[in-house]
Amino acid sequence: MTQSALIRPAWTPATIALMVLGFMVFWPLGLAMLAYIIWGERLDAFKADVNRATDQFAGSFRKSTGGMRGTSSGNAAFDEWRDAELARLDEERRKLDEMRREFDDHMRDLRKARDRKEFDQFMAAREASQARTRKGGSVPEIDG
Structure with missing residues (x-):
């Protein structure tokens, strides 16, 4: 096989220059380049094997179109119990999500109230400071 690419295995x-440069900069880069030079031809076959294995693995999950609920154990009583437990867990999850939303809303309201209180205190202090400035006719000095 004739390859005309500049960087090929x-x-x-x-x-060679990239490998030496890789060792000089950071030794794992040089080692990776050496591995690519030696085993790079096998990379395409390895990649195809990994893709095929991944597709088969993912395909086994797609066959059961509902996750655990779509598969049957062969025991009707167990399947009925499992479906009831999964439904109960789904309901618990929904309740927990709702409680979390309510708590987040409560915390947001508390933060708003605290921010409003701090802002009102700031505005009151600012107005008092400006009133003193207008009364005294000069800018008050700040000790620091």
């Missing part, structure tokens, strides 16, 4: 001047 072979002992070319470019790959």
Whole structure:
């Protein structure tokens, strides 16, 4: 197979230079380049094998179109119990999510109230400071 790419898994001047540069900059880069030069030809076959295995693994989940509820254990009583438990857990999850939303709303209201109180205190202090400035005719000095 004739390859004309500059960087290919072979002992070319470019790959050797990149390997040496990789070792000089950060040794794992040089090691990775060395591995690519030596085993790079097998990379396409390895990638195809990994993709095929991943597709088969994911396909096994797609066959059961409902997760655990779509699969049958072969025991009707167990399947009925499992479905009832999963429904109960779904309801508990829904309740917990609702409680979380309510708590988040409560915390947001508390933060708003605290911010409003702090802002009102700031405005009162600012108005008092401005009133003193207008009364005294000069800017008050701040000790610091």
